Structures are given as C-alpha cells and as structure tokens.
Amino acid sequence: MTKEYKTINEIKGPLLFVEKTEPVGYNELVEIRTEKGEVKRGQVLDTSNEVVVVQVFEGTGGLGKDTSVKFTGDVIRMPLAPDIIGRVLSGSGQPRDGGPPIVPDVEKEIAGAAINPAAREKPRAFIQTGISTIDGTNTLVRGQKLPIFSGAGLPHNDVALQIARQSKALGEAESFAVVFCAMGITNEEAQNFMADFERTGALERAVIFLNLADDPAVERLLTPRLGLTTAEYLAFDLDMHVLVIYTDMTNYCEAMRQMGAAREEVPGRRGYPGYMYTDLAIQYERAGIITGKKGSITQFPILTMPGDDITHPIPDLSGYITEGQLIISRELHRKGIYPPIDIRPSLSRLMNSGIGAGHTREDHRAVSDQLYAYYAEGCDLRGLVAIVGKEALSERDRLVLEFADAFERKFVNQGRDEDRSIFDTLDIGWNLLQALPETMLTRIDDHLIKKYHPRYRKKE
C-alpha cells in the first residue's frame, strides 16, 4: 500500500530531503532502509508537493542516494502493555535489556495532546520525600513538575535517586511507578542509576529509557516523548502514581539546537530555536492529574546549568513552565552539606495547596516562612561579617547569623539514606527557631507559637 521512494535529493546532518512523493502528512513516521537492509526511523518535519524533509532518529550514517524511504501514513506510536514495567528500553523505545519486543495492548501517539485545563484536577496531595529542604520549605505535591537545576559535578543524581526511593504519600499505600528517561548521560552515570535501581528493588516498578552520550543526538528528541507517553498510560490507563525523572534536559535542548541549525532555521537566544519554549512546555505540561482518574504524573526533570548560569535559556525557559525549582548549590556542596539544596532561590509553586492542616500540619507555612526569612537574612549578614568581623554585629544580627549556620548543619544537611518524616522536619525547624527570642518570630501567629514552640510543648 505504501510506496517506497528512492528519490533522496539531499542529505544534510540528520535531515533527508525526498522529492517527487505522493502527498505525505506532517509529522508522519518514516522508515528508511539502507542498501544493506539496515532499518532506521524518521519523522516528517516539512511537507510540500515538491520536497519532504525527514529527520532521521538514528543518524544518517550509511545513508545515500540509493537508500529507500517509506512513509507509513501514521504518526509515531509507542507500544504499551502492563508488562512494560521493569523493562529497559533504548532512547527510541527498542528493548535494551535483551528481552523480547513489547507486545502492545495499545499503541499511543507519542506527540501527546494537551490536557484540557478544565479536565485537570488541582494537585494537592502532599508527597513526603524525606528530605527536609523539600518537604519543609519547598513541598512537592502529586502532579507537580519540579525540576532540579544543577551544575556539572554536583550530586543532583543522588538527590533524584533519593527522591525516587523515598517518595510516598502520607498514610496510604498506592500503586506507584517510576519512569526514568536518560538523555545523553554517560555510560558511567547510567550504570550508577541502574545499580541503585537494582539495589533498592526500584527496577521492578520502573520503566527505563536510556539514550547515552554516544547514542544519536536526534534520538534524544524522542526519548522524553516516549517516556511521557508511557507515563500517561501507566497513570491514566492503569491508575498508577507515576514519578518521571528525566536527565539531562540540557542535552535534550542541545539536540533541539542541533536540529534547528541543520534545518537552517532563524535561531533565537544563544542559537536555540524560537520554539524551544513551546517544545519544553509540551513535555513539562504532561504532568498532572485528571479529574476522575486515580493516577497522576509527577515530573522531576534534571538539568545542568551551563556555567551555573540560571539565566541561560534552558533553565530560564524551564523555570517559566515548571512549578518551581530546586537549586543545587556549589557553595553548600563545597561545605560538605548534603543534599546541597539552596532554599533561597528554590521554590515550590504548589506548596500552599499541599501543606497545612489536613495535609501536613497547621504550622507548616508559618514555620517555613520564618526559617526562610532568617536564613536569607543570615546569609546576607555573612557578607557583612567578611568585612567588619563578627564583633561589629548587633546582638540580634549575631543570633540570626548563628541561626543560618545551624540551619545549614541541622536542617539542610542529612544522610543519603535518612528518610525524615515531615513532623521530624518541622520539629527540627522549631528547635532551630528556639534559639531566637520569641518576639523575633514575627511570621508565626501567637496561637501557633503557644502550641508548637518547644518552650510550651509538654515533654512527651
């Protein structure tokens, strides 16, 4: 039914220009067969009566004018079945674990239609990650997308793994899965992830997509789409709570830039294509909860900021789409503090809907605000101390400075396997605030102070 063409006119980077075709649909899946019988896949980027532009996922190595091209008449679909859980797949969805191909129950378009905002449920279920800087001050809720902004050489992967390992809802046992998409990470990093998944048994409830640093860059454009299509299937067809971790979004964006350059598009900021915002939004916005469905998709994209620059287009555009960000700080890391999450620029936009009475505890917001305020002030004071010395500080300022130091040591710092409950986290916060006079606790209502301040709490 579908014809094969041997009318390739031009090959440029990852692109094929095919001529004299029957009408071909935009975004159609393309099969490319080399003379040696090797099969590659591609996608239509531009179609007209004269020429069809195809982007090849597995790279154009080995292709020539004699290569045949077949337009399948359908868009790319991901084969899905419940037994996909536990599988390791390549960045383009082929088995990578030596297992058989997936026998699909359904095949879903990977493009992913937008969830109708009116069908979305407001995310409000608190997820306890066991990490104080997240639970206490940047609370994660189910259905949120909260990226980790990091830099080269920082332990963002450890943080992501700890989150994947420890995340749970308070007081309920529910079916839970992890979709892990690796894009352009090194073999070594991939092995670390795999080893940890195996050590903790997480592999049994995970679907893993691996596109390594030496795999074709164009394939990376496919990986999150496949992963998120899988996540949607698990969440909305199989009623599971799905945590999607993808690393590293920077590599994904680099691949997008590479494609843009190959297509000779007008470049935007720093050479990234003008549609990068929309493209990232299409990935990130596939998080959430749908009214009437039991499952949910929560996303943890990891991206390394080139040169630790948060104004770089990738973190910048991501920050506009995601609901906050966790910032891994080089300074804290150097001080030996783990997890080195700097709470000052970090933010969880959905925090308010997931905390307080009925979710965590009524004093959560107030304690968090108070901790924030004095930690930020304490950090500012450090700059002053560097110039005038501690002696020149007022009594109040000295207290705040000491508070900031203690905050880093006791609240931020915790073990890689330490799983703190939210109540432990809040109590650590109160213990730190105890060092300050009560009149300084201006952000906490009196009745909360009376109820939770260690001074008033009876010894249990």
Next chain:
Amino acid sequence: MEVGTGKVHRVAGPVVQATGLKSHMYDLVLVGEEGLMSEIIGIAGDKHVIQVYEDTDGVKPGEPVKETGAPLVAQLGPGILTSIYDGIQRPLPQLVEASGNFISRGLFVDGIDHKKKWEFTAVAKKGDKVEPGQTIGTVQEQLLIKHKIMMPPDTRGTIKEIHSGNFNVEDTICVLEDGTELPMIQYWPVRRARPSRIKQAPTIPLRTGQRVIDGFFSLAKGGTAAIPGGFGTGKTVMQQTLSKWSDVDIVVYVGCGERGNEMADLLHEFPELVDPRTDRPLMERSIVYANTSNMPVAAREASIYTGITTAEYYRDMGYDVMMTADSTSRWAEAMRELSSRLEEMPGEEGYPAYLGARLADFYERSGRVTTLEGTEGSISIVGAVSPPGGDFTEPVTQNTLRITKVFWALDSKLTQRRHFPSINWLDSYSLYDLALEPWFVENVSPDWNKNKRRAMEILQENAELEEIVMLVGSDALPEDQQLTLEVARMIINFWLAQSAFHPVDTFCPYKKQFDLLKAILEYRDRAFEALARGVPTDVILGTPSKDALAKVRLVEDYEPELAKVTAQMESEFKTMS
C-alpha cells in the same frame, strides 16, 4: 465575497501554505479533512500563508482548505460570564464533553450557548430612533450583572418591532424599519478595537486592597500596569489577588501560555471564591481564558485579542473591567515563533519588528471611556511580562514599559525573604500619582499624600543607610539613623508586607491602610522625640507596643486594637527615660 475552497501546498508545523484561495488577510479558513481552525496571515503570489490554531500532525499537501469569508470573531451576548475559554473562545468544559480529557482537533464549539433561553426585557420601543451602541433591552445575565443588549457599533435605524420575552441569542428580538433583524448575539472581529466616544482622563483609582499598590503605586481605572518579574517572583499570586480584590465589575483573566496546573488551580479556586462585596461567587462576574503553554501556539497569539474584545463588550455596557494578561511575554513569544516559521526578517532577539506596534495596539485598547451610548465604562489592563533571566532590558519588557503607566517591579530578592507582595518599593512607579492625588484627599484623608511621601522618604533613606550598614555594621551608625532603620523595617514588615493567604490581611481597605501607616509614623515621631530627650536607642527600640503594632493588620475589626496599641505606645514613651 464568494466562499471557495483551496488546497494545502506545504505544511511546516503550525504554518501552512495553500493555493487557490481568495480570502483576505486575517480571514478564518478551515484546513484539511478535519477542518482545523486557521487564519490567513500572509499572501505571497498565488499562495496564502495560514496559521493553524491546532496541531497539524498528519495534514498532507492536497487536502482541502475551506474559506469562511470572515475574520476570527468573538461571539458576544448573554452567557459569556462564568465561561472558561481557550484562546479562540471555545468553552473548555464543553470541549471535555466533546472530546474527553485531552483536547482533540477540528472541534468547533460556540463561544456562547445558542440554545439557552434568556429573558429579554425591551427598553427601547417601536418608533424609537436607535443609534450604534444604544441599549435596546436588557437580560439579567447573572444575579447581579445586568447584560445590556446594545445596537451593534455599525448599525442605526428606527425600530419597527421589538419584543420582550424568552429568546435564545439567535432569535430576532428587534426589527428595524430598513428590515434589519437584530438577534442578541453580536460578532466582532477580535483584532479590531470596538469603538467608543471619548477616552477619559484617569482620575479615579482602582482599589486593590493591597497596601503597597493602593498606598504607593496606585493604578487608575482605565489605566495600564506592567508586572515584570523573573520566574519565582510571586507574579501569578499577585495577579490572582488583584482579580479577587479589585473594585471592578467584571474580571477578564487571560492565561496566555501559562501552566496547566496553575490554570486548574484558578479554575477550581475561582468558582469557590466569594465576592467580598456581594457575597456572590466571584465567577459570576468573571471570564477566564486558559490557553496553556502546551496548547497550540497560534491560539495563544489570538487569546489576548479574544480577551480584550470581550472586555470591550462589557465596557460598552458601562462596566468597569479589569483584564489581566498573564503573560504578555508568552504572547510575544508566540508572535516570535510564528514569525520565525514565516521566515520573516527578525528584529531584536528574534522578535518580529512589529512587536512594539502590536503591544501598543493591545494596551491602547484600555481606558476609561464615554461609551457610544454616553455611559461610562473602563478597561484597566494588568499585563505580566516575564523577562528572561530577569533582564529588564529585553525587548518585550522595554516595549511594554514605553506604553504602560504603572510598573510594579516584582523582586526575587524579596520573594526569597518571603516578603509578599514582592513589589520593590524603590524601583516601582506610578505615573498616575498626581492625577489621583485629589481623589485620595477628598475620599480618604487630606494627609494621605503627605504620609505616603514621608514613608517613601524614610524608605529612600533606609536604602542609602543599608549600603553603609553593609560596610560598617549598624552599630557604627549615629542613633537617629539607627531609629530610621528601625522605622523603615516597620514600614516594610508591618505595612508593605501583606499575606495573600491570611483571611484578614489579604484585603486592606483604604482607611485601614491609612491608619496603620499613620500609627507607624506616629511611632517614628515619638521615637525621635524621645531620642531628643536623651532616651537611649535600645530603650526606644525595646518598646513592646512596636511588636503589638505588627499584629494589628491581622485583625479584622482593627480599630479598637489599634487604639489600644497607640495608647500603649503613648504611655510607654511617656514613662521612658
């Protein structure tokens, strides 16, 4: 114009080229077998360039393109209020019914229900000469909102027949002598401003109940304000607070390229909100456009126009409307994306060269006007811009600041300290200051402006002193300057900071704003007086009434509490030595 059919020639993302069309610029066409809503945005030789409001996956060359012979229009009539639309006025809840949880393509749903019957009460009668914009009847659209059925802006004549009764929006309710049949519904091209008679000067403030705004950087009714802010500066909460508390009749919220979960939050929260003035749901006087960042980019581009058109329609009825556009940067990016697909020559940072003109066109549709009918209505626009990397020199922010009169500089440093609203009091400004001064003098207090300026001066001085403190520490300052620092801290923490989540503090009436600030300034005067008497600063700063003052803003019936605190303050200072 004859309505014909053409053929798709080329598809590249949301931009399609077609041959064989006769449509004009900005006419609506339906592309492909599925009939995707699209708009003509260019004509080159025998090819029309079309932007498609939906995904073009699978569209092939050779598929048909149907003309409609008309530009993108908004449907205007009873039933708009309480609606939740996408960027091209398709009601989202109806789309869920039509296509499920995910938005599928090629669906056409009317902007307002064409079947629903409304009770129309004629106010014009047979034989009346009616002019454009004149009210010919009314419909009680919501319990508290009367919807005026007006003559279309381009129609006049003498009424031959007019009937009160139950009609749907398509039924003829009025016939003119020349045979024109008028239904309640009107269609208006979204890219064209609806006419009004005179644009008025901005002399009335828009009350928001936010101390930093009303007190320092007030917006006039019919004015324009920009909220820039890098991500994480509290912009969205700020805009939502404004929608909740401003004293306008109608709120139009355009979520342009925003987050899905945030829209969901808004869509869940809005219907639950109760209007503090009327005890009715706020939604009854709201219209929400939600075109999230992952919905088609062309519809995002259109959403701002659709939004302002509905705002103008209610303004024409004599209502005060506030339109919130969140965010115009996303809108500008949509323009940029489409422009780059069109292979236009890019201007600054890849934005099209007409960016400034488009932004100006949009903001100029605001204003307090005398409507065609002679009543008064207004549209105030609050536009958010999200400068990349918080860089205010980028083109969207710069072009916006050239047009808008108020600038609320959201500051991420304040957010980090959890100071909300995070409006930087040194960088923000309002050019309506002078124009609004007489109103405040007359309606709140003759001292309003004096106190405002005093507080501002203290904050200015504080900023200068803080730089010195950064170098030498606060102990090295002279005593009077230490007091100034403390007073500034009080203004910042007790007055400028306001919790959007605290049930009482979230809204602060003018009187309370004034009284609180006055109390702080009184404290300052007493403190300096005591200092002059020789009281040491640490004694002055140790007054318990100061901390008590901090909590007055959290009390609903604040006046007795404030009286108590000021009395306490008075006696403390008296006995101080």
